[in-house]
Amino acid sequence: MKPAAPTPSARSDALFKRGLDRLNADKTMHAEALLREAVDADPRHADAWHQLGVVLARQQRHAEGEQAIRRALALSESGTYRRDLAWTLLWQGRDEAAVEAYLSAVLQGVREARLFNNLGNLLKKRHDLADAEAAYRAAIETDPAYAFAIGNLAVLLSEAGRDEEAEACFRRALDLEPQAANLWQCYGAMLEHQHRLDEADAAYARGGRWEAVQYVRRRLAHWTGLEEIDQAALAMIASGAAEHLTPWSLLGMPTLTPEWHREAGRRFAESRWRGELAAAPMVARGAGLAEALAAFEAGGRLRIGYLSADFYDHATLRLLAGVLELHDAARFDIHLYSYGGVAPDADWRKRIAQWPVTIHEIDTLSDAQAAARIAQDGVHLLVDLKGYTTGARLGITALRPAPVIVSWLGYPGSLGAPRLADYLIGDATATPPVTASHYSETLALMPHSYQPSDHRRSSATRPTRAEAGLPARGFVFCSLNQTFKLNAGIASIWCRLLAATPGSVLWLLDPGHERARANLHAFFAQHGVAAARVIFAPRVPQSQHLARLPLADLALDTLPYGSHTTGSDALWAGVPMVSAPGRLFAGRVGASLLRAVGLEDLIARDLDAYFQIALALANDPAWHAKVRERLARARGNAPLFDTARFTRDLERLYVAIAARETQSVGDRAPVVIVD
Template sequence: MTSLQQQTDSNSWQEQAESYLLDGEYGRAAILYEQAIAAEPDVKSHYWHLGLMLLLQGKEEEATTTWLLAMVEGEPEQVELWTAELVEVLETEARRREELPDNSVAWLIRGHIREIQPTYINNLLILIELALTENRFTEEELKDWQVIELLQEQPVGSLDTEKLLQLLKRVLNYTPVLPSLVEFAAACVPHLQQHPNLLPVMVPGAVEIGYSMGQVQMGISLLEICRRVHNSDAEVLRHLAALYQNGIDYAKGIEVAKLCYELVETLPEKIFANHLRLRGWMSAGGYWEEALVAIEEQEAMVASLIEQEPIELPQQTVARLLTSAYFFPYFRDRARENRLIFNQLSHYCQRYYDFRNYHREQVERYYQNPNRTKPPEKGAPGKKLKIGYISYCMRSHSVGWLARWLLQHHDREKFEIYAYFVTYKYLADPLQDWYLSQVDYPRKLGSNNLDIAEQIYQDGIDILIDLDSLTMDVTCEVMALKPAPIQASWLGWDAAGMPTIDYFIADPYVLPEAAQDYYQEKIWRLPQTYIAVDGFEVGVPTWKRQDLDVPRDAVVYFSGQKGYKRHSETIRLQMKIIKEVPNSYFLIKGYADRESITSFFTQLAESEGVDTNRLRFLPPAPSEAMHRANLGIADVVLDTYPYNGATTTLETLWMGIPIVTRVGEQFAARNSYTMMMNVGVTEGIAWTDEEYVEWGIRLGKSPELREDIAWRLRQSRHSSPLWNAERFTRDMESAYRQMWLQYVDG
């Protein structure tokens, strides 16, 4: 009696082999299958299982040889049948491994299935899933396996749509972004276009890629795929309009924003869609008449909304309303009226985040935070305060470049620094890497406001500093939930006007004395300046006068701002200056639509009698350092109004170039003023339109005055509060300590 027969008599040898497999005794199982082959050489399944046992022992070549020898003499029809049997045996074990989970073995087995049956699409899709789980998926595999081509060949209805949709979601969220992602998504969509969750998966993925990952064109392509499936979906159009605008395809951005505005029906949706139209026209520049009509419509719609009792709205819609008043300061310098709109709209939205109506249990916990009960030890002078900075700008962004000095100089003996990276994605960005390494506790977070707020609460933050204000709806939502006992806004924009934000950090100049009358937040004025830097990196200049067809002895005026800040009345004032200064030229640079901005400036120049040959339109520089170096070509910089430069003004002053600025009432109209006061240069500060023109002409006609200002600006590097970030940091830390003590004393 053979050993195999003995096994059969006492217990099924197949069951024994299965038991060995489950116990990981692959060698003993292999012996049984070898005996089975000797007894029943024509039963092909014995070969399939023997090869599997060899494979699990790491004997891949022996396993492959075993399978091939079993098939070598078969007819094509037989080989096809045997191949299907072998794949079924291997797939059964692969599925068992995936359930354990034992992904490395599942990957090994499915890799051999791919070699045996390379066009088996379901196996390839599971291989991609495993590769994503193991963080080993690459572009090469997607191409080598010809997954996209195979998906395109599959009949619609032949694939498991739930599994395919989940795989698409994972690929969309995978980092780094695959170059062929758009092709992969396009190949998946025909199989998924009837699935109700296709857009809820595709749109957030496209948004993450387009915004957080900075892959604007890829985000656009993914949204255009969504648009082909559902051409009247407002959510798709909203994001598509914004990404086209970000990708400087201004015409498409405006076109899609108009379509969105025509499609939506409710007042809150109309307000945000109109915001997108404004964003398109303003970023392109030159669409001044259209923008004027739209801003009047925006004011009327916001006023109408505020008069209403809040209605039930989706959370996303509420968040968007917070940013819908963003453009008012670009059109007018009416601080009290603008602040009233911000405050009222923020109060309206806050009612949705109030703990009585919105995620009550979570927010109630925040208000019962021990920090808020103020135990005596919390007020002890030696308490090490936990300071949290929240922003999506802690990367290569104007806010990122400026805020870094504060974090660099913080006293870590007295302050514990946390950074909350909103919508974080790895960007291979040196400045983002710097922030991650600089803070004590970096938190890489997504876009879920509740998750971010909970992290802040769990960290026990004492003072939370918002760097985004109304430029980022997610940050506004987090601040509305009040996860920290003290909350303040600084640097990123004007104050948001939210009831849950305690302070807006300013200085003696950037807001007028009466500003507290119309600010929701308490204005906390630092003693000298609300911002300071230790300097800027400067590259090698690439602009030369002869290359721009500008005479060597010409007076060169310069203005470098985004299309948002190009107010028609300020441009008229600039043209009056150019007209009155002989041999002067005006260099205009910034992100905007080249054709529309050129037409805009040209028409205004002609209306003021200025020869348009004196205008030069320059493209953006490839880097910040090169941009600063190129500023050296200018004799005088003409600031924008009613929205001044901020980072651009700091850069101008650092490079020692005189600047003419028009001072107004609102925060946005006083940035350059506070910076000039803090470097000790008042020449060029204008309080009226007439003074703006007068200073522009005077500086243009007086090389001696320009040289004197340039010398003083260079000297200011040694003594000015604007260039002493360490002193500024001590002032900020003193403010934090006072805020905390006032809170404790209650």
């Protein structure tokens, strides 16, 4: 007698078990084939559908994995199935659905540390901080040795200002996982935020987070050995080990190239917003722009959205306020999407209230909710003002809530991930067309400088030199940039200038840290410059800062990360600046500002020429006086200070960008330029 043929369910079970063995051995393609055979043999085999979904998700095919797990759930409700469904949703950027699936799994009795940790991350992301804390604590209760949940709780506590609790959590997590680089990075970030910079340096180094080490050391003017640390940071980018590396912190590294900076941005984005970048766009690129432009040409308005945490921050306001105030409300419907801060004082609140804009406070919304709000508002062109700077929420733009997205002003570089922004606003000096390959965005070039200026900024009463801590006589070189922009190379040139200009002094912004002050004095002393000739300017309110600036005779730009608002402030105050263009966007802004104010002759071809120009200005009073006269005249008519003209140019650029998006890809010029 022949043996009976196996029933479909028996054959399906056998295939399922073999597929599960292959999955556990990480043989995903073989596992997929076996599990597909299993569900073909028995379409009602829920466990086979579930594991097929898991194997598809492991291959980054999350949407297919979701559908397979939903087939399993249609056959049999299971907390384990819900848990893995949440995983596929998480990787698709569907956070709200993932939260619901995780909560359903918990209600069905699944209690796993990883589940609670992932749930905590999602709740924190949507600013549900109390529930996020509860989820992290549930993860720790389930597995007291789960260091990463303890670390996530520490980060949440730190951000809430609960420093003692946060530090205790960090120490507990690091005791459990002393080699965990990400934990050391997060602990270092907390220490840095508390201005415990030496401890932050040690924590970052312990975790091998060399990009953070170099940044903290530059803040401390601790320049010894930085070349090796910089190379280690660049090696992290090259090896792919830099997923959590913040691209903005790299800008002070002299050896950083535009290509490596773009690559760092790409890796950071793909690790930080993997789910959002994989999700279906909320709004298709270019959708509705042809109709919007037709209505605009017939007298309608283009709807422009600005996205930032800094609308109420003094540093941003002194650049952006004039543009927002002068937008043509008859042609442009301006919306501000703000996710941080409050208006700094009553005068600013009064001024902001008069802007022709609609303000949306979205700080309590998750990225998905904020993106949905922007999409519902029908924004035609969304302008992100933060990039990779502190507090940015690029998860919003990753979800594509508008038909075209632009990066401008806050971050001087490429975001690296094309989905985060379609265009980057620059100018022909800061972002020359020949550098287009350095950007994942299309360059959109303003005719003068990309940086705006506030036509209504004012200063307090000018102090005397003595009141500002300056000597009664002598030439005053100044560089009131943040300390991390300084370095041994540029400071050595300043030493030569001081040596060649008897009686001169160097005026620097106070670093705000005693170790940094000591390091700077030690460096200059090693180069023969007495401590009395290096004077630190205290940090003061903006009106007082603008009032004291004219006491300086010459501003000295920095490289590789140059003067941005610092340079604009100096020029507005009538202080000439000498600059040399660097390789990076961040190092070419000074040259852009000088060109826009008509002082191209102060743009040096290299650092040797930079020294010669600065020396000549310091030692030729007649030429120096003529340059200051030219700058004083420029205050009334130069493009750099003509906010109304800048705003009209910016509006024309927005229209040109929208028009370019309506053309077929083959017909688009590589760079948008407003003449």
